[in-house]
Amino acid sequence: MMRRAILTVLGLAIMAQPAWAEIGRIKRSVGATAVERGKAKLTPAPGFQLLPGDTLVTGKNGQMSLTFIDDTRFSVGPNSRISVDDFTYDRTAQSGSFVTRVNRGSLAVVSGQIAKSKPDAMKVRTPTSLLGVRGTRFIVEVSK
Amino acid sequence: MNRALPLLAAAGLLAGCATTPTLTLLPTEEGKQGAVAVLEENGRPMETVVSELNSSTNLSGTPRTRSIDPAKMSARQRALLDSLPPAPVRLTLYFLEGTTELTPESQPGLAFLIKEVSERPGAEVQVTGYTDTLGDADANDRLSQQRAEEVLGVLAKHGIDPTLMSAVGRGERNLRVATPDGVSEAANRRVVVTIR
Structure with missing residues (x-):
């Protein structure tokens, strides 16, 4: 009986976790798209909540749009594989850190509060380079 | 050629x-x-x-x-x-002193918010309540939370899914207009709604 109660409490804590950790939401998903979370391959729909570590994957005709809780906006083009390796954000202080890895494909970015909070708090990695974002709109393209 | x-x-x-x-x-x-x-x-x-x-x-x-x-x-x-999503929008609504009642001027803001959310699939709605410095800090923490929840409740009543929304109260922190303690200030009695 006692054990069950503890398990229930633990279960609740685990269930509640994603709500606290939400870092952004999918606004649009067209064609072949997936969000990889650990070993799970999830199908994003508008409102889908993203977590740190998620990888955004699109196929030949795939496209995804999303907005992060710091107001950063992404548009992911076809044939892309993009991971949010690190995302921490303090909503009150409006500061944090944000590292995105563009393994392949294309990504358009309008940066938000994290990029504004201090120089290079937002970084974008490509297979050959590391970029520090200083408040702007840009596109990164990485061919296969 | x-x-x-x-x-x-x-x-x-x-x-x-x-x-x-x-x-x-x-x-x-x-x-x-x-x-x-x-x-x-x-x-x-x-x-x-x-x-x-x-x-x-x-x-x-x-x-x-x-x-x-x-x-x-x-x-x-x-x-x-x-395909980039639209820029987030932010709207500030003001309250009558010591209450969770919106000022008449702020009432029309609700319709704007409802329209914005309906036009943004997958929206995230963040409601943050604040107070002026009148009264003690603990009471103001509660009042600011109640203000945020009041706005969230009205939006929910108009068909916005409550699971899209979150409400927090920040009490006297982050004053819009800096005042000493114990000052009634209309600009500080507010809720800021962010729609992403």
Whole structure:
């Protein structure tokens, strides 16, 4: 009986976790798209909540749009594989850190509060380079 | 003439498909200046700041920046930019002193919020309540939370899914107009609603 109660409490804590950790939401998903979370391959729909570590994957005709809780906006083009390796954000202080890895494909970015909070708090990695974002709109393209 | 055409087409193809990773820097939607720094290239630390708007920079080998004509961006780039979500909107609603009742001037703001959410699939609605410095801090923490929940409740009543929304109260912190303690200030009795 006692054990069950503890398990229930633990279960609740685990269930509640994603709500606290939400870092952004999918606004649009067209064609072949997936969000990889650990070993799970999830199908994003508008409102889908993203977590740190998620990888955004699109196929030949795939496209995804999303907005992060710091107001950063992404548009992911076809044939892309993009991971949010690190995302921490303090909503009150409006500061944090944000590292995105563009393994392949294309990504358009309008940066938000994290990029504004201090120089290079937002970084974008490509297979050959590391970029520090200083408040702007840009596109990164990485061919296969 | 006939021979020139395939050559032009080949040049177009080269320009259209990035063979090395490329950064395209654009003005912000408000036309403002921004910059991206190349901090590392093939493991080599550096700091090459790209601040030329409407430019293209290669991200493999020594970064070189050249101007581009924004009118001649590739269809793929244009599609990518057109698919960016709309900018988040923020609206401040004000309250009557010591209450969770909106001022008459702020009432129409609710209709604006409801419309915005309905036009944004997958919206996130964040409601943050505040108070002025009248009364003690604990009571103001509660009042600010109640204000945020009141607005959330009204939005929910108008059909906005409560699971899209969150409400927090910040009490007397983050005053909009700085005042000493114990001061009634209309500009500080507010709720800020952010729709992403």
